[in-house]
Amino acid sequence: MKAAVLHAPGQPLEIADLVIDQPGPHEVLIRTAACGLCHSDLHFIDGAYPHPLPAVPGHEAAGIVEAVGSEVRRVKRGDAVVTCLSVFCGTCEFCLSGRMALCLGSGTRRPRGAAPRLAQADGTPVQQVLNLGALAEMMLVHENACVAIRPDMPLDRAALLGCAVTTGAGAVFNACKVTPGESVAVIGCGGVGLAAVNAARIAGAGQIIAADPSPEKRALATAMGATDTIDPTADGAAATIVERTRGGVDHAIEAVGRPASADLAVGALRRGGTATILGMMPLDQKVGLSAMDLLSGKKLQGALMGMNRFPVDLPRLVDFYMNGHLKLDTMLTARIALEDVNQGFAALRQGRGARAVVVFAGS
Template structure:
């Protein structure tokens, strides 16, 4: 089968003929119909690094074409969405429903003694985030797949797997935003826009979005932002305090560069929470003054995948979309071929592009 292989840091994405193993145990073979270009894959390919060569791609939707002998949760023909949340299903955190902090995520992988899932010219190829969606087919543990209704369009379905789970989940699960509360979304990209959608579902009273591109801010308004601030031209901290009067209840940082995250901290009102989602560089983070945080009873929380439970949340967001209560259509700015990933990531630099999705794997 064809897969887009990343051979090393900064080496981009090249289509190669690779081999996919037959499904064993709880593995499911998926014919990929759509695969979104999330910024995190570009970060892995450009500065975070990891195992190479690798097939990246972790926003995947497709059809089940084969199942291992122990698979019980999906069947051939099912339309499924993948998620990078690896969970064993049996540890105390999984049993408590908090699968995003599973204590044995490696239980979803092959053991070192087994042959690799993907090989290229006989040599092993790593599978990005245990999904490897930049390919015609993927071999995925059933715990990483959720079934969605057949009427879900492929590109929109794929985006649920990361951008939607992360953005909307940060608001609905991690922060548990309540009706009437104020929300700030820093960075209206493919993930941040879903935080805006999540804030609408939660009934937030004020939804302020900051970005440095007017086109992104206009789109954020269409998703439900009540106020937008261009932080290139307006001090976003002052703007948030002017709009809310008291400081924000919840600030979500989808950018992750130190000066921006520090601004997020200063936007908080009493009892407010800052949620760290974006990683813009390896030194992303924030200094917290104990005196300021304790006197305002403020908190800072790292958010992994929107604290999502994929088996519950992926079908939920699909239902919200099919009922017309969640905008996924305007996230899909462009559909590309498997060999167009480098150009697709270039296109994301243009403010008019929200998400680019591979839908042609020929």
């Protein structure tokens, strides 16, 4: 099968032929239909976050099940599925207490010494970034890393649910628990931020302020449900949000991964408000609250992958789209071939568009 392979940080991905193994007892072989290009991939491609190499990036995907292992019961051959990087074991404390996104996935990877899922022609193992490696014609994953969806869902749109929408919408529904009438600011209007804007509208937020330096993305945010937009790089951006909301927002969601964006999220809060950090910050970065923030009852939290409960949340998100509430068509701004993946990531670095999706031949 063909796949995009990262051999060294900072180098272009190479389109290469790889060997993919047969499914183990709890594994699922998926023919990839579409894979979104996420900024999180760039953290590994550019070397900001370490990862064993060579590896296949890509973690936001949908496809069709080709084969399943002997113990798989959750999906079957022919099912349309969406994959998720937050694979869960189902038996740990986090899973059993409903915090599946925090599961470390014990037992969901092949043991040391076992045959690799992916390999080069000479047998050299190839890693799967975030246990998926979705920028490939096929994926071999643990059954708990995918969920079946209704067959009438378009798979290029379904792919966006695997990361951007699960993270952004999940933050609104699961971590922030936005209630009707509350105010929300979303800092950064890429795929994750736009999903958060859309989810805030679905949740009934009274005022939704979208902050992004790109006029194009601010326009997309308005189409997704934002009531106000601002340029976060302008002087006094936090004060502007506080003024427009008559005291600050109930929830500020950071969807960029930059210290200045996190500071803006905290600065935009009203007394008792909560800032939720979704972006992948530099590994040495700290985000905090001042003494006055604490005295004002402000709160700061992370929300890994939107604190999703993937098997529960994903079918609901599909229904939101099919019922016309989730605006995935607006988010999907480019469809490209696997051979054009490096150009797609270059556009992502430059901040062009919201979400590009690699669509595989025959899909």
